[in-house]
Amino acid sequence: MTWLTCVYCLYCTVLFLSIYFLFIKSRRKKDSNSVAKTDVRVVLRSSSIIGWFAYPCCLSVVIFVFWKEVSPGLETIDSWWSRPFFIWIHYSVSIICWLCCVFSSAGVVMKEPAVSKPDIGMSQQTAKDYCIICEVPKAPDSKHCYFCNVCVPRWDHHCLWICNCIGSRNIHFFSAFLTHCACMWLHGAYICSFIAMVWTPNHGKQSFISYWFQVVNNQFQLALYATLLYLGGLVFFTYSCYYLFLCIMTKNTKERMQKRC
Structure with a gap:
């Protein structure tokens, strides 16, 4: 072996x-x-x-x-618990x-047509709640995955x-x-x-x-x-x-x- x-x-x-x-x-x-x-x-x-x-x-x-x-080696052992x-x-x-x-x-956060992309001049908190890659609003428990290239809820x-x-x-x-x-x-x-x-x-x-x-x-x-x-x-x-x-x-x-x- x-x-x-x-x-x-x-x-x-x-x-x-x-x-x-x-x-x-x-x-x-x-x-x-x-x-x-x-x-x-x-x-x-x-x-x-x-x-x-x-x-x-x-x-x-x-x-x-x-x-x-x-x-x-299991053939020489009679223990029932040791069976595979x-x-x-x-x-x-x-x-x-x-x-x-x-x-x-x-799960994937779907894009809502009624939600528009925030302007550059908006507050930092508004931009934080929006994914600029997927162009979808982000929930507090969602995150953009760079592997899958989508926003995943929870x-x-x-x-x-x-x-x-x-x-x-x-x-x-x-x-x-x-x-x-x-x-x-x-x-x-x-x-x-x-x-x-x-x-x-x-x-x-x-x-x-x-x-x-x-x-x-x-x-x-x-x-x-x-x-x-x-x-x-x-x-x-x-x-x-x-x-x-x-x-x-x-x-x-x-x-x-x-x-x-």
Whole structure:
């Protein structure tokens, strides 16, 4: 499993770095001046498309490594909780929720014919409540998305992983997607660590720390894979708790930050 683990780590590193640098480059272009707005949108769209392919590709690599290297070890274990049945359930539901997030609309602020574009001499507050790009009045909770080039009501953020905005219409799908991803990754990490501990003999007089070092020494690949899954699962779990809280409170990130300030 050594070469598969190396390929997996290298793939994730290159993927995250490419998305990060594309996003930073686009933000610098957008903040510098407004001469190259077309170039900015091209960079933003390219980074968003990379993120759209990132999740299924990354998930496919994780599932392939798990099916190829971890699943054979489950035949020697009788624990019902360690069966990968739950992983496939969370995998299927997460894919369905991901597709719902991708193809569902977060909402668009439509242009009202009766509303005219404010003059340059108007107050700053009036210009702030009007989007000069879409030429539509802006609600307090709406924002113009430079990725999608539309004004989105109750805008939360633009997610690179789904190439779509997250708003009031699809935030429930997004929170369900994060929850099932967290359950899938954490359960996979539990299975990997459980197999590694079963395959490592315990002499009974060892402390947990010394025994865990022995597990890492004997089953390094499984321990490394479990660690990566635990880290990814904790990230998904943190975000899922946050967005479940937003769904319960019927708020978005912008409203919560404004209330906090």
